[in-house]
Amino acid sequence: MALHPILSSPPRRLAYFMAWVPLAGLLGVMAGLQGWTFAESLLVAVAFSAVGSLICLTSWFICKALPVREGRLFRPASAWAAAALVDGGIWTGAVAGLVALLRDVPRFAALPAKLPKALPILWVLAVLLYLASVGLNYAILATEQAREAERRQLESQLLAQEAELRALRAQLNPHFLFNALNSISALTSADPKKAREMCVLLSEFLRRSLAMGERSGIALKEELDLVRNYLAIEQIRFGTRLVLEWDVAEAALPAQLPPLLLQPLAENAIKHGISGLTEGGVVRITVKSSEEQRVDVAVENPFDPDQPAKKGLGLGLRQVRQRLQGRFGSRAAVETRVSEGHHKVLLSFPLEVP
């Protein structure tokens, strides 16, 4: 049987027993007002509180065994009542027993005669305190359940994120792969050296993105290397139509972030931007780090405003936002700015190093 949650941690244990001290004080004062001596009042108050503090702990196991469900209160309620009456009896009985044992001690000699008058009140008090402890136990149980539910929800969220990441990896845009392979096919006769270079770039890209998907967090530097790798492949495919501009602050490179977050943004810049433009354009990637220990990443590209929006853009961005906020919560922000033929995605997240 699991230990009572109050007993499982020293600070909680201390707090619990301290809570009985004022009660003992109150009892002592009441006894004193009835004309009992100080020693008599002290003995009964301390004994009552000490026994009670132990007996009330036992109610935990009844509460655990009888969880409260809506519409089914009768059985647990009758059990609590019975337990309260019996345990209240044991409780006051123990106090009375102690008093009887001490009747030979001179200063407590008068006590056995005074106690019977107080016993019914002590018994009622014991029953009420016992019931209060039942209430407290259910409150603890409910909090525990809520915490457990929260933990489970977090866990399932994590699992869902992992599954999503696995799906992302599996889904490594087939269009990109087939087009890259077609470029290799074209280069094999025209420029064998370049064909080999492209094979190596493509293999490196695949190896890197597969390895990254296994991890929950990577350094920004690794992600940027993957993006460079990806764009080098597209550079061969698009030739002069694709111009790359990089502006990366060294200080931001060790920052941790979920993997495969920027690569899809670079892919969007190609798929929804450059590939729709006859003359192509510039893809600009900017990484800044601020004094407030934040990292700002921007991916910018031109696009053809007359071209109908291709499917998939919104989905990719939503995933990026979800995954970034899954990691950093409200400390991360994703913003999209679209103006006349220009598309810009801004990511902002805290600079955290492992």
Add this chain to the structure above:
Amino acid sequence: MSRTYRALVVDDEELARAVVKEHLASHPEVEVVGECANGFEAVKAVSDHQPDLLFLDIQMPKLDGFEVLELIDDPKARNRHPAVVFITAFDQHALKAFEAHAVDYVLKPFSEARFEEALAKAKAKADAGTPTVAHPAELSAKAREAWPLERIVVRDGAKVSLIPLAKLDYVQGADDYVELRSEGRSFLKQQTMASLESQLDPSRFLRIHRSVILQMDRLVRLEQLPSESWVAVLSDGTKLPVSKSGMARVKEFLGEAR
């Protein structure tokens, strides 16, 4: 002496065009008369060069391969149509459409054998003078099934117009043609009403009459004529006939909108 074939290669990637040209180079009977890097150029080049064979990529800037096909379709001169071979990276929906319309396609990257096979078929089609695709607009519609139409391409002589759906007021049908009305101008396109209707978003466009499709936010009021039939009055004052079944659809539409 056997005939020669004039070929046009259309792909936005230079390397992709190069690999097609390389394969064609071993065929002395095929002469590459031009190559294009986008859809607009392709439409122009087809009318300038009148090629027999057209190697056409799908995802391109300006106009995609399906739109090119729609625009070069001239029903009065189907026998002069180039035989089309689509060359594309994988796209499931497009492939289904090709199969349904018996259009030949080659997947990137392709083997020499596969290319030869497609070339032989295309040459046979060019010899027979049969149109490559009987209904290009329908092929295009089917290939796009997965996402809603966002614009309509129309060609008038050498001029190509793109009509964004937001600017399309209404469509009137006549035989095999549709007349598209946008910003006070009129565009003719060879497509059936049923095919166009199926491409349009039903939450915006409604067939109010056998020969009328209306963008519903243009509707200002409905008037009943002495003959008991209804007319729709648009924001610019245009009046369009509403049929009995069309009226039922309008009522349903307005009921849902409310």
